[in-house]
Amino acid sequence: MNEVTAVARTAPDLTAPDLAAKAETGSDAGQTVPHNIEAEQQLLGAILTNNDIFDRVASILSEEHFYDPVHAKIYEVARTRIARNLQATPVTLKAFLEDHPGLRELGGPAYLAKLAGSAIASFAAADYAQIIYDLAIRRELMALGKDIEAKAANVDMASEPREQIVEAEQALYKLGEAGKANTGFQSFLKAVTGAVESANAAFQRDGGLAGLSTGLVDLDRKLGGLHPSDLLILAGRPSMGKTSLACNIAFNIARAYRRGLRPDGREGAVNGGVVGFFSLEMSAEQLALRLLSEASRIPSNKVRRGEMTEEEFRRFVSAAKELEACPLFIDDTAALPISQLAARARRLKRTHGLDALFVDYLQLVRPATAKDSRVNEVSEITQGLKAIAKELDIPVVALSQLSRQVENRDDKRPQLSDLRESGSIEQDADVVMFVYRAEYYKEREKPADHNLEAMATWQAEMEALYGKADVMIGKQRHGPIGDVPLAFEAEFTKFSDLVQPWQQGENRT
Structure with a gap:
């Protein structure tokens, strides 16, 4: 017995x-x-x-x-x-x-x-x-x-x-x-209460956002901020600036971080948030250099070459001291499997808190197990990222490459069909955004110097496009699609709000 x-x-x-x-x-x-x-x-x-x-x-x-x-x-x-x-x-x-x-x-x-x-x-x-x-x-x-x-x-x-x-x-x-996700059905009263609390959070921010602010006014107005449990895809061809935009948004969230008592009575971020950034392509030092270049207004190429003046160097060090307390955590481990990525995100949330997660970029993440095709591997990765967003109740922003077919078209503006290697990226994402800089392509159409008429036309077009970029929202479950114009300063790799001629003197904050 x-x-x-x-x-x-x-x-x-x-x-x-x-x-x-x-x-x-x-x-x-x-x-x-x-x-x-x-x-x-x-x-x-x-x-x-x-x-x-x-x-x-x-x-x-x-x-x-x-x-x-x-x-x-x-x-x-x-x-x-x-x-x-x-x-x-x-x-x-x-x-x-x-x-x-x-x-x-x-x-x-x-x-x-x-x-x-x-x-x-x-x-x-x-x-x-x-x-x-x-x-x-x-x-x-x-x-x-x-x-x-x-x-x-x-x-x-x-x-x-x-x-x-x-x-x-x-x-x-x-x-x-275990057991936390098994909530089952909930009454409509409870669902309505949650919706009212979300609306109240937006109202308390002067009609601004229900989610985390990206620090970019026009983008926030289009997205309503970055919402918990959402998977956002930020895609673009090389040199469009998708890493720069992701860094800018991550930095803006971390810099705005304030801790206090939330409306639900729990302690946590009342503004901004703790940010995790998985950089599978660039090192942590390279990312930090980009952020410091933006904060100190010193071109990153001057910093790399050591061509700073004494005043610029003092400004650079001062910016570093101001930013060292920002709750921005960078993991630059290469070829990270999705299972380990999830485990490290959980660990960060447990030890320091976590309000937003960035992954640069999706195609460099490895599947937990080898699949018979790349399409199935990317599907596992996107599903894993969406699962992280829901499990940790945070927005996950994943960068993605676009296929080369963009370069073969006369119109270089990206489309949802350009998402590389898998339709599951479009399917699993709550928001799909594209970074597009027409200036990049126009610059490569420069005519011969002896063709004065064509050169004059090209210069006029370049002047109109200089320092401008578009974030094209191709899919959004919670709101409208459309283009958001932004300003782009290449020397500082910085995106900011674009002030239109009719907005001169307008308060954009």
């Missing part, structure tokens, strides 16, 4: 002592793992007496949460029958369980009748279910700890310690988040 059966047999009358007191260590002081046999017995009895109770605990419990395998089997059979709109009672379950060896050890089908006889009051069912669930999580924590210890003790070249740490973090976070 196994230990579980022995414990169950010690309570044949199925009385209801103080279960909460036993919840930590189990009903027997000699037990080494936390469990509560009596709680399991009485909850099962309540379900067999009144099947409606199952609906109250189904979102909390599944069969693997029961310590006694016989109880787990009874719960599984009852769940299956109730799901089919059939009665689950000691009589109806008898045919499915009378040959079960574990049930025979407990007295056979008569044990089901004893369970029903011990039924608790229906209002206490959720409390008993929570006790059983909490004890199951404790057992899983113990098992996870033993697993981590066993893997660490096994010195194997195929299992690097860093990989083990990532696996352990993933397992712990998954365990910590």
Whole structure:
């Protein structure tokens, strides 16, 4: 007779002592793992007496949460029958369980009748279910700890310690988040309340935003800010400035960070936010140089060549001191798998908080496992990024390359069909934006010097396009599509609001 059966047999009358007191260590002081046999017995009895109770605990419990395998089997059979709109009672379950060896050890089908006889009051069912669930999580924590210890003790070249740490973090976070997503249906009143709170947040910002501000007024007006759980794709051909724009937005969010008490009573970011930036192409130093060039108004090429004057160098150092407290965290690990990217994002949220995540760029992220085609690999990556956005409840901005077919058209303005390698990028994204600088293409159409008429026309067109860029919103689930004109200062790699002639003297903040 196994230990579980022995414990169950010690309570044949199925009385209801103080279960909460036993919840930590189990009903027997000699037990080494936390469990509560009596709680399991009485909850099962309540379900067999009144099947409606199952609906109250189904979102909390599944069969693997029961310590006694016989109880787990009874719960599984009852769940299956109730799901089919059939009665689950000691009589109806008898045919499915009378040959079960574990049930025979407990007295056979008569044990089901004893369970029903011990039924608790229906209002206490959720409390008993929570006790059983909490004890199951404790057992899983113990098992996870033993697993981590066993893997660490096994010195194997195929299992690097860093990989083990990532696996352990993933397992712990998954365990910590278990059950949070199973909210099921919610009343319309609750949904309306959430919508009103979101609208109130926008109203309190003077009709501005429900999401994080990008720091660019016209872009914010079009997007309403960066919304939690959204995946935003920022795409463009090389040299269009998509990394620069992503850096500008990330920096603007981090620089505006203010911590305080939110309207829901929780402490967190009341303005701006903590930003994570995965730079799979550029090093952290290169990204920092771009941000410092923008903040100090010193061209980055002068900084790289060391051609700064003493005054410029003092300005550069002063900007560095001002920005060192910005909550902007950069990870420049190359060829990062999507699973590790998710694990590191979770770790950052747990340790420092995380309000927005940037990935530069999507095609450099590796799938968790090799796929039979690049299309399937990119699909896994975009689905993984969307899952991160929903799981951490933050906006995720992922940069993406465009296919070369843009260069083969007379009209170089990008389209959704230009997204490289997979239609899943368009499908999974909540917002798709393109960075387009007509100046870049016009500059390469410069005519020969001796063709004075063509040169004059070209110069006039270049003057009209100089320092201008467009963010083209090709898809937006929450609002309109269209173009947002921006100013672009190439020497500082900085995007800013473009002041139109009719807006001269207008307050843009």
